[in-house]
Amino acid sequence: xxxxxxxxxxxxxxxxxxxxxRSEAKELIKKRLVTVNGSTARLFDMKIDPDKDIVSSxxxxxxxxxxxxxxxxxxxxxxxxxxxELSPTVLSLIPPELRRKKLFxxxxxxxxxxxxxxxxxxGETAHKMLSPKSHVxxxxxAELEHEAEESYIDxxxxxxxxxxxEKCLPAEIEICEDRKKxxxxxxxxxxxxxxxxxxxxxxxxxxxxxxKIGGIAxxxxxxxxxxxxxxxxxxxxxxTK
Ligand code: URA
Numbered sequence: 001x002x003x004x005x006x007x008x009x010x011x012x013x014x015x016x017x018x019x020x021x022r023s024e025a026k027e028l029i030k031k032r033l034v035t036v037n038g039s040t041a042r043l044f045d046m047k048i049d050p051d052k053d054i055v056s057s058x059x060x061x062x063x064x065x066x067x068x069x070x071x072x073x074x075x076x077x078x079x080x081x082x083x084x085e086l087s088p089t090v091l092s093l094i095p096p097e098l099r100r101k102k103l104f105x106x107x108x109x110x111x112x113x114x115x116x117x118x119x120x121x122x123g124e125t126a127h128k129m130l131s132p133k134s135h136v137x138x139x140x141x142a143e144l145e146h147e148a149e150e151s152y153i154d155x156x157x158x159x160x161x162x163x164x165x166e167k168c169l170p171a172e173i174e175i176c177e178d179r180k181k182x183x184x185x186x187x188x189x190x191x192x193x194x195x196x197x198x199x200x201x202x203x204x205x206x207x208x209x210x211x212k213i214g215g216i217a218x219x220x221x222x223x224x225x226x227x228x229x230x231x232x233x234x235x236x237x238x239x240t241k
Pocket of ligand 1: 192196208
């Protein structure tokens, strides 16, 4: 959640908000391209209050964001990691204007899973969202190898035991008219959980997409591989059940 902000050095502010290096930020100041409340800034270490001061660079006001929150529609083949030797990572799909140094995916989808990945540089919000205590529901759309049986509804609700003897929290499954298509809501995030739950009832997931986290749904018109910023005021919806 956005919190109160403290005074910051101007060069640091510019580097973080414009996703440039400190030297590039200093260069902008040196070239007299930065103003604070309408006056040309001259000192790299000038203290500014990001909440109150209007900083502008090359004639454009900078909208201050302490943290960035991003919705990515992850395609298959991309890994939820900050670095990977072999495959592209979700961070490589973030457009330059949203890039920040400390961004990371909060929670993981498998490499072959599509859909909503929440990416942020706000560790506190990510932790809260991921904490089992928060019970933030995650909604998945899955296609199964075999038709879903009516009995799955109770078995999911009662809490399935998946391979290795792990007991899942109660989950919901909604079966579509085409019974190979289901919507599954989980309230926790065990490794390969949807796939292992399908296996526990004798079925198999052939396609998986996460479509909602808490009260925030993946934008239907967000193409695969694209991101959109989640506004600070929308973030409270993450915790809506
Ligand atoms: N469950 C899975 O099996 N895979 C995912 O990527 C997410 C949930």
